[in-house]
Each structure stands twice: as C-alpha cells, then as structure tokens.
Amino acid sequence: MGPKIMFTKVVKAQLWVYLRPVQHTSTVYLQILRLKPVTDEGSRHIRIRSLKIELNSRAGHWQSIDFKHVLQNWFKQPHNNWGIEINAFDPNGNDLAVTSLGPGAEGLHPFMELRVLENNKRSRRNLGLDCDEHSTESRCCRYPLTVDFEAFGWDWIIAPKRYKANYCSGQCEYMFMQKYPHTHLVQQANPRGSAGPCCTPTKMSPINMLYFNDKQQIIYGKIPGMVVDRCGCS
Missing domain, CATH: 2.60.310 (Hemocyanin; Chain: A, domain 2)
Structure with a gap:
C-alpha cells in the first residue's frame, strides 16, 4: 500500500x-x-x-x-x-x-x-475560466458535467461508476483565450468565409478504469482524453 x-x-x-x-x-x-x-x-x-x-x-x-x-x-x-x-x-x-x-x-x-x-493542498495556476450552472459568464468557460455509467446501463464497467468529465461552452471574443496565434490570423484573413474560433478543450487528462471484457476477465487501463481540465478558443 x-x-x-x-x-x-x-x-x-x-x-x-x-x-x-x-x-x-x-x-x-x-x-x-x-x-x-x-x-x-x-x-x-x-x-x-x-x-x-x-x-x-x-x-x-x-x-x-x-x-x-x-x-x-x-x-x-x-x-x-x-x-x-x-x-x-x-x-x-x-x-x-x-x-x-x-x-x-x-x-x-x-x-x-x-x-x-485526498487532501490536496497544492494550488495550481488556472489559465481557463471555470463556471457552473448559475454563472452568467458568456465567454468560453469550463462547466461541470458528471457522467454516470450506471444511468447508461453500462454494467460491464466496474469502476468508476461515475466521474467528472466537464465540458466547454461559451463565446470566443476577439483574442480571448485563443490557444494559438494561428487562430487569430485565420480569423483576420478569413479565407472563404471561415468560421471564427470555437470554445473547445485545450487540456485533457485520462482516467483509470476497471471493466469486464467479453470473456468476463477484469481489464485495467488508462483511458486518455476523458476529463476536460481547461477550455480555450481555437
């Protein structure tokens, strides 16, 4: 242990x-x-x-x-x-x-x-906005979302039964939280009427999962890209 x-x-x-x-x-x-x-x-x-x-x-x-x-x-x-x-x-x-x-x-x-x-006392710099369902923020922001596998009927998943996935939503204003300079330049050049930047995940992390395969064997694996850690415009 x-x-x-x-x-x-x-x-x-x-x-x-x-x-x-x-x-x-x-x-x-x-x-x-x-x-x-x-x-x-x-x-x-x-x-x-x-x-x-x-x-x-x-x-x-x-x-x-x-x-x-x-x-x-x-x-x-x-x-x-x-x-x-x-x-x-x-x-x-x-x-x-x-x-x-x-x-x-x-x-x-x-x-x-x-x-x-866990008692996590470490502080970290947050480069994105975090909001909740009561927020009045209209700009690109990360919102909480819990995925419940039991609600889906996915009984082949042992753990976790649910986890915090989060999602991104909001408007991308001029030069607001744009991840790459390319995003701003494309918006200025506007080739063939291309759309502006979108609010999308800019940092994601994996989760560890236990589940049964089709032979009823226990599989342990790290599934990438399951949690939105930060949102931005790109």
Missing part, C-alpha cells in the same frame, strides 16, 4: 474474488484469513470474514466482500499487515477461489476497488 493512500480517507473498499464455475448448484464457504507471524502458540491464520454463497453459475462468478474496516485497521496498525489468504471450498473440499496467476487465470486474480478522499 503506497504512502499516498495510507494518509487518505477510505470511503469504500471492496475486495473482488473470482470463483471458478460449478457444474451443479453448490454451497460455497468463502473465507478471508489474516496472516500473522509463525509462533509456538499455534495457527498463523485469523479469520476476519466468512461468507456462505449459493453458486449455480457454469460461467464463473465474481464475488465482492466489504473490506473497508479491515483496511482501516491496517492503516492504524500497518506493522500487523502480513497479508491475507483467500479460499472458497465447495462440499467436496475443492477450492474455487482463483488466487494465483496460473494458466487460464489472466484477468481473474483478486483485486481491491478503493474509493478515497
């Missing part, structure tokens, strides 16, 4: 575990065990979570476990974090939990979905 995460407030922590497919409906007991140093006192495992699951899926199953309190305890006492062990036994004693990166397990290993609040 990185030091940046250690000093943020955890809002949500979900541990996701993939369970192998079963041929018949089975009762599976999923256990999360905390490891501790080996001593002469006995077991080096402490059970921290236990779930009883009825499985009837022949295509495998992703199971989520609330891990927020466990993570908070790790933050308070990081020296006690020796890792965890995951198992999910069916009535025949078969462990259905995929916990290693063996053949056929690509994209199916456990992962943790975190949502944190």
